[in-house]
Amino acid sequence: MPEESGSRVYVPVDEALAKILADVEPVTAENVSLLDAGGRVLAADLAAKLTQPPFDASAMDGYAVRVADIAAAPARLAVIGEAAAGHGFAGTVGQGQAARIFTGAPVPAGGDAVIMQEAAREAGGVVTVLEGVPPGAHIRRRGYDFREGEIMIGAGETLNARKVMLAAAMNHGSLPVRRRPVVAVLATGDELAEPGAELLAGQIVSSVPAGLSAAIAAWGGEPSCLAIARDTRESLDAAISAARDADILVTIGGASVGAHDLVQGALEAAGARFEVMRVAMRPGKPLMSGRLGRQRVLSLPGNPVAALVCARLFLKPLLDRMLGRASDDTVDEAPLAVALAANGPRQHYMRARREHGAVTPLGDQDSSLVSVFAAADCLIVHAPHAAALDAGSVVPIIPLDF
Ligand SMILES: Nc1nc2c(c(=O)[nH]1)N[C@H]1C(S)=C(S)[C@@H](COP(=O)(O)OP(=O)(O)OC[C@H]3O[C@@H](n4cnc5c(N)ncnc54)[C@H](O)[C@@H]3O)O[C@H]1N2
Numbered sequence: 001m002p003e004e005s006g007s008r009v010y011v012p013v014d015e016a017l018a019k020i021l022a023d024v025e026p027v028t029a030e031n032v033s034l035l036d037a038g039g040r041v042l043a044a045d046l047a048a049k050l051t052q053p054p055f056d057a058s059a060m061d062g063y064a065v066r067v068a069d070i071a072a073a074p075a076r077l078a079v080i081g082e083a084a085a086g087h088g089f090a091g092t093v094g095q096g097q098a099a100r101i102f103t104g105a106p107v108p109a110g111g112d113a114v115i116m117q118e119a120a121r122e123a124g125g126v127v128t129v130l131e132g133v134p135p136g137a138h139i140r141r142r143g144y145d146f147r148e149g150e151i152m153i154g155a156g157e158t159l160n161a162r163k164v165m166l167a168a169a170m171n172h173g174s175l176p177v178r179r180r181p182v183v184a185v186l187a188t189g190d191e192l193a194e195p196g197a198e199l200l201a202g203q204i205v206s207s208v209p210a211g212l213s214a215a216i217a218a219w220g221g222e223p224s225c226l227a228i229a230r231d232t233r234e235s236l237d238a239a240i241s242a243a244r245d246a247d248i249l250v251t252i253g254g255a256s257v258g259a260h261d262l263v264q265g266a267l268e269a270a271g272a273r274f275e276v277m278r279v280a281m282r283p284g285k286p287l288m289s290g291r292l293g294r295q296r297v298l299s300l301p302g303n304p305v306a307a308l309v310c311a312r313l314f315l316k317p318l319l320d321r322m323l324g325r326a327s328d329d330t331v332d333e334a335p336l337a338v339a340l341a342a343n344g345p346r347q348h349y350m351r352a353r354r355e356h357g358a359v360t361p362l363g364d365q366d367s368s369l370v371s372v373f374a375a376a377d378c379l380i381v382h383a384p385h386a387a388a389l390d391a392g393s394v395v396p397i398i399p400l401d402f
């Protein structure tokens, strides 16, 4: 149920998220070289193009033998040839015979086990095998890892280093992945200066776009930072128009009720329709979300912590949908190291740290404090109207891994 406060209606977080994720289609696919595939999301099921290993291969340096010949070890066998990796032995190991073999080499016909060289002595073309082994010893059978046609990585899986290596072993040189959704990042406000600039009186540094861009990249999107828009309709109109090709437009600031908060009006004049306005959360209450044609629009509050907490809660799952992957459910839980006071009507995302298995909210929860946010390693999720909690109570937490 939406929560009312004065004339304002606050949408619960879950409801806001459901609206933001409604009818989101995955972006198109593109092919990338295996060397550029790390971190990308696979767009189609990937079948092995070959059987691995493609032949019975030796797992050791030693001798390919017939098990029957060495049942009563020690046994003396004539060494009739050599098989090395990349250079098999074309002959057949017959009764009373062995072939010298090296790790990775195809096991020659007739051989049904490999003896490690440490368990054999060779002299004058004869090898003495000191102990018996079972059939198949030290042989990696054809198809031991996977078989041609087997789907080994599914659409929607993120290609980490291990999966890229698997795709390479499956003999793919390039992979179909989802295009990275382009996220235009638009900071708004007359008070803002770019990081590194000389500040004029009354100015502050625009810190959010840099943090947001890093987060967007980590979440699989392609950030595209626009120049800071000023608090005029002309400036906002120009910026909104410059962002029109982006999959998502994220605005920062100017979303609240102040006379200079022009973002909503400018977006609506451009044709945007908002489905979410004001969410029952803290920080992040002034969040707005909607669509501008095909584009998704997310208007984040200007306070830096509110902006990034909202991005984590709403932009990350939106990117996951566009990338065609399931959002990982990263809500964890931990016991409180201290007591928590009862909560008000908004879901509170408290900056906190985990130590020795217990979680402690950091001292000052003001949503402007980037230093506190940087020092936190998780958010405690304190439900709306939750009663006071004693130390030791288990609370849900969202790890801050970006
Ligand atoms: N009368 C009311 N005032 C405010 C309310 C309210 O409900 N009634 N809500 C407060 C809350 S909560 C928040 S959050 C802010 C959000 O307001 P806006 O989204 O309009 O953001 P601004 O007013 O533009 O900025 C807020 C704050 O953040 C600083 N800021 C803005 N952009 C950046 C940036 N890119 N990098 C760093 N810092 C930024 C800005 O200078 C302000 O200090 O509204 C409250 N007020």
Ligand code: MOO
Binding pocket: 281, 282, 283, 284, 285, 286, 301, 303, 306, 367, 368
């Ligand atoms: O989102 Mo505001 O704190 O709730 O800063």
